Amino acid sequence: MRKFFLLPFLLILFLAFDTVAQEKKPNIIFILADDLGYGDVGFNGQKLINTPHLDRLAREGMRFNQFYAGTAVCAPSRSSLMSGQHTGHTFIRGNLGVEPEGQYPIPDSVETLAEVLKQAGYQTGAFGKWGLGPVGSEGDPNKQGFDRFYGYNCQSLAHRYYPTHLWDNGEKVVLKENGNLEYNKQYAPDLIQTQALGFIETHKDQPFFLFLPYILPHAELLVPDDSIFQYYKGKFEEKPFKGFDYGQGAKSGGYASQQYPHATFAAMVARLDLYVGQIEEKLRQLGLDENTLIIFTSDNGPHKEGGADPVFFQSSGGFRGIKRDLYEGGIRVPFVAKWPKAIRAGEESEFTGTFWDIFPTFAELAGAKTSESIDGISFVNTLLGRGGQKKHQYLYWEFHEQGSKQAVRYGKWKGVRLNVKENERAPIELYDLTVDKEEKDDLAARHPEVVKEIATFMQQAHLDSPIFPWE
CATH class of the missing domain: 3.40.720.10 (Alkaline Phosphatase, subunit A)
Structure with a gap:
């Protein structure tokens, strides 16, 4: 008998809870x-x-x-x-x-x-x-x-x-x-x-x-x-x-x-x-x-x-x-x-x-x-x-105009690669955004290990598209 009355009560409680949950969305x-x-x-x-x-x-x-x-x-x-x-x-x-x-x-x-x-x-x-x-x-x-x-x-x-x-x-x-x-x-x-x-x-x-x-x-x-x-x-x-x-x-x-x-x-x-x-x-x-x-x-x-x-x-x-x-x-x-x-x-x-x-x-x-x-x-x-x-771990962007471009944000670092259409391994510019938000001081030559990591991220992140090839 207790089970008989308990089941409807639980059902009502569940429905009420579900209604409240919906209202909270x-x-x-x-x-x-x-x-x-x-x-x-x-x-x-x-x-x-x-x-x-x-x-x-x-x-x-x-x-x-x-x-x-x-x-x-x-x-x-x-x-x-x-x-x-x-x-x-x-x-x-x-x-x-x-x-x-x-x-x-x-x-x-x-x-x-x-x-x-x-x-x-x-x-x-x-x-x-x-x-x-x-x-x-x-x-x-x-x-x-x-x-x-x-x-x-x-x-x-x-x-x-x-x-x-x-x-x-x-x-x-x-x-x-x-x-x-x-x-x-x-x-x-x-x-x-x-x-x-x-x-x-x-x-x-x-x-x-x-x-x-x-x-x-x-x-x-x-x-x-x-x-x-x-x-x-x-x-x-x-x-x-x-x-x-x-x-x-x-x-x-x-x-x-x-x-x-x-x-x-x-x-x-x-x-x-x-x-x-x-x-x-x-x-x-x-x-x-x-x-x-x-x-x-x-x-x-x-x-x-x-x-x-x-x-x-x-x-x-x-x-x-x-x-x-x-x-x-x-x-x-x-x-x-x-x-x-x-x-x-x-x-x-x-x-x-x-x-x-x-x-x-x-x-x-x-x-x-x-x-x-x-x-x-x-x-x-x-x-x-x-x-x-x-x-x-990193953020990745690509852009398919102006010769095509890639960019990576990796912690404080920002890597930018231009002219990808001509050379998918074109040089990467490197900037430290914590001190250089205008991206004026290219540090690529001083931090080749970071550039190498960013190049790897670019290669991993890009999947070729037959409809949207580079440029």
């Missing part, structure tokens, strides 16, 4: 800026552009000082993020366009971060720029774990801030007021932000993963003529940029001319900051802020396209290089994590992490398993202030 929001430099934000020293919402995010969360992007350009950096693999292993290793619209697709065989979180019970949405496969292909975001996608499928078309169309899952959303590129009234980032805020509202009662790959502040340099732009207009000396303007016969993926490139770039970063503030405010309104993990970062270093001036804004934060460089300025990115329920405010971390660590970290928080094929390690222990954080 954090919502996850990953905000990915586009071509935002380490030094473009106030919490990393930016003096000319106001980023109050991002600075507050850093004060109320944990700031990572040594976090790295997947690589130095858009698509492969995103592939690294989604696959949990570095660029010597991840499938997409370059910006390879396909017709009629999009980039070479990430295949079904790749298990993505979104798929793992969806299987763990999360509602998944992506709003912004995709760049990992055309609509209807294997790489379509709806086939890679996202329940909802809204934005630019093709990163080349994302060069235009007043495009002719966006995508809502597989439906083409024609922006009639932008028409044939003559009428520029529908600013795509604003439209995307509205949809992202709506996703939070729709899924407020269930755990969600919201991926926000914003296109700001990638070129072209263009922003609405509103109070944000007016605040910066006239503050800086300007050198007008002549580009491919909107109007009859305009290129769909060009960069528009800009009379005020400095003011416009500053306004674009400030608008990005405003979007982050709107996301946080929506969470507060819905009572979701305490148990939502927000991570903010950038896909690579700052650009100098379309009239952008990373030297003027010190966008690289004192590091050498910009986008497309494997020096620190091209791959070290701003990185903040905020989760009031679990992360102590005002913390700074020197954990040397990277995009392929995001996959196992989010999977652990969601209670999901990951495959052994990933290269990342979870940094949940760092986020929660616990001991026992596992560390990488």
Whole structure:
């Protein structure tokens, strides 16, 4: 008789425990800026552009000082993020366009971060720029774990801030007021932000993963003529940029001319900051802020396209290089994590992490398993202030443009190899980042034993790709 009554009681207790466990899963929001430099934000020293919402995010969360992007350009950096693999292993290793619209697709065989979180019970949405496969292909975001996608499928078309169309899952959303590129009234980032805020509202009662790959502040340099732009207009000396303007016969993926490139770039970063503030405010309104993990970062270093001036804004934060460089300025990115329920405010971390660590970290928080094929390690222990954080032996990057390049971070050491296409055993430059963050003093001749180890790591980490060979 006791067993008869005990079994239902245990069943109820188990169900109640399981419900509580589900409730404890954090919502996850990953905000990915586009071509935002380490030094473009106030919490990393930016003096000319106001980023109050991002600075507050850093004060109320944990700031990572040594976090790295997947690589130095858009698509492969995103592939690294989604696959949990570095660029010597991840499938997409370059910006390879396909017709009629999009980039070479990430295949079904790749298990993505979104798929793992969806299987763990999360509602998944992506709003912004995709760049990992055309609509209807294997790489379509709806086939890679996202329940909802809204934005630019093709990163080349994302060069235009007043495009002719966006995508809502597989439906083409024609922006009639932008028409044939003559009428520029529908600013795509604003439209995307509205949809992202709506996703939070729709899924407020269930755990969600919201991926926000914003296109700001990638070129072209263009922003609405509103109070944000007016605040910066006239503050800086300007050198007008002549580009491919909107109007009859305009290129769909060009960069528009800009009379005020400095003011416009500053306004674009400030608008990005405003979007982050709107996301946080929506969470507060819905009572979701305490148990939502927000991570903010950038896909690579700052650009100098379309009239952008990373030297003027010190966008690289004192590091050498910009986008497309494997020096620190091209791959070290701003990185903040905020989760009031679990992360102590005002913390700074020197954990040397990277995009392929995001996959196992989010999977652990969601209670999901990951495959052994990933290269990342979870940094949940760092986020929660616990001991026992596992560390990488080394980090590896490769870049398939400009003659092809490789780089390794190995403790305090940084090794960079250029012109790999011509010579896969080209000389390796060696820098001690503890005393030389600008990577000016090449120590290779003084430390041949370190160079030899780094050369071994480069050889081990790179697997040949028939679709993305060197260069």
